[in-house]
Amino acid sequence: MHNAVLPDERARRNPSAACIADDELQLTNSAFAGRVRAAAGALQRRGVEPGDVVAVVLPNRVELVVALFAAWRLGAAVTPVNPALTAAEARYQIEDSGAVVVLGDGSGPDVATMDVADLPAVAAGAGPAPVPADPAALALLIHTSGTTGRPKGVMLDHANLTAMCAMAIASVGLGPSDHSLLVLPLFHVNGIVVSVLSPLLAGGRATIAGRFRPAAFFPAVEAVRPTYFSAVPAIYAMLATLPEEVRPDTSSLRLAICGAAPMPAELIGRFERRYRIPIVEGYGLSEGTCASTINPVGGIRKPGTVGLPIPGQEVAIVDARGRRVTDGSPGEVVVRGPNVMCGYLNRPEETARTVVDGWLHTGDVGRFDEDGYLVLVDRIKDMIIRGGENIYPKEIESVLHSHPAVLEVAVVGRAHTVLGEVPVAFVTLNPGATATAAQLHEHCAGSLSTYKRPADIVMVPTLPRNPVGKIDKIRLRDRLAESGSTAG
Structure with a gap:
């Protein structure tokens, strides 16, 4: 089914069934379809045509999803803009995308050309009819977090989204009874x-949570009774350190999904034991429309791995010359399938370097274990070369994570x-836990060769993060560079 007609089709099949909700709105299928038609009419009156781009600068709320489907109904694409960006950062993305309309609500940077309040709740008449389905039409422009220069616009067409959603539905076993908590x-x-x-x-439904707060998460679970949610390791770490008296009813949840960054096996075990929710860890990139591997929901889940290749995709390991590695040695992870992006917007040379003969070069180092599960070793750019010896920070991080006092770790080169x-x-510590740098150095000595051991262990209250919740190692490297220290 083409995304543009999904609201109408849901309304036709079951108009009174729950569809999507947030803290302010709860919409049935019929009400959601009506709002999409009304929003499409409003965007059309602002000049949005097939092939255009609509920028949406909104926090998580139902109207963002309405705008998404309204743009698709008109044959336009959407670039969602992080509302926490500065005005200059937001303008860069908007100008880079060529957006003709910028939808906002006044809570973010002052860049909007249309207020979300101007989206009517009811359409005047039937509203614009959905444009003819075109799988090759651009659907999303997702801008990367910009850790290697200016953010790049990842072009995803409707065929990418259709393929990825079909894979996700099959991999997680989603059906009409499922209810996601976003x-x-x-x-x-x-x-x-x-x-x-x-x-x-x-055929299921979604509830959109507001800004994540650890203390408010489980009350929301108990109130809306979702069957699953997807989060990043930082969220699981915060939930795992809630006060011991927090013992929520999690019986509605059949699984939780983890992505964006590898999750330490120790944290997975701690979360699962406490809350009795199985964590299914996966791996993917925006350039691959989200996910390429996943631990099987109904099979063996192996903490410390990111699972098996998702059916419908090929995942391989290649060496520096692009030759496939088959002996279990580490190399670059490459992905091929209908989920691989169309390219980077207006960056043909970067696209050609990243997608070679249909293979998406991820920049991640990984290996397959004896059962075919992918183990991520590290990012190629994060590798540290100490006196000619290659060191992968993730190995050090895993050792430090195994200390009972440690909550989070990030290792960078100086x-x-x-x-x-x-x-x-x-290193950050669990609330109430104590450990000194000297004790953590001693802990490392029991598991790491001398050349792999950290030259310094810096205790910090929190680790910096980028907009999608990943630890921002660029800022940590900058901190070391600013300190001017080259000892070690």
């Missing part, structure tokens, strides 16, 4: 695909006048 931002493809499009296409680089670990 806690991830809707300016990221994971939130759109996993928590909105897939459950709606499967310049060294003789060795080139040395690893430095930034």
Whole structure:
């Protein structure tokens, strides 16, 4: 089913069934379809035509999803903009995308050309008819977080979304009884695909949570009774450290999904034991429309891995020359399938370097274990070379994570006048836990070769994060560079 006609089709099949909700609105299928038609009419009156781009600068709320489907109804694409960006950052994305309308609500940067309040709740007449289905039409422009320069617009067409949603529905076993609780931002493809499009296409429904707050999460679960949610490791870490007296009713949840960054096996075990919710860890990129591997819901889940290749995609490991690695050694993870992006907007050279003969080069180092599960070793760009020896920060991070006092870890390289680089670990502790840097150094000595051990362990209250919740190692490297230290 083409995304543009999904609201109408749901309304035709079961008009009174629940569709989508947030803290302010609860819409049935019929009401949601009506709002999409009305919004499409309002956008059309603002000049939106097939092939155009609509920028949406909104926090998580129902109207963002309405705008998404309204644009698709007109044959336009959407670029969702993080409302926490500065005005200059938002303008860069808007100008880069060529958006003809910028929808906002006044809560974010002052860049909107149309207020969300101007989207009528009821259409005047039937509203614009959906444009003829075109799988190759651009659907989403997702801008990367910009850790390697200016953010790039990842072009995803409707064929990408259709393929990815079908894979997600099959992999997680979604059906009409499923109800997602959205806690991830809707300016990221994971939130759109996993928590909105897939459950709606499967006949289920979605509830949009506001800004994530650990203390408010489980009361929301008990109130709306979702069957699953998707989150990043940082969210699971915060939930795992809630006060011991927090013992919520989680019986409605059949699973939780983890993506965006590898999750330490120790944290998975701690969360599952406490809340009795199985975590299904997966892996993917915006350039791959969200996910490429996943631990099987109905099979063996292996913490410390990101699962098996999703049926419908090929995942392989290649060496520096692009030759496939089949002996279990690490190499770059590459992905091929109908979910691979159309390219980077207006960046043909970067597209050609990233997608080679249909294979998406992820920039991640990984290996397959003896059962075919993908183990992520690290990012290629994060590898530290100390005196000619390659060090993958994730190995050090995993060792530090195994200490009972440690909550989160990030290891980055610091310049060294003789060795080139040395690893430095930034560590946060569990609430109420105590551990010194010296104790953590001793802990590392029992598991790591001398050259892999951190030159320094820095205790910090929190770790910096980028807009999608990943630890921002760029800022940590900048901190080390600003300190000017090259000892180690």
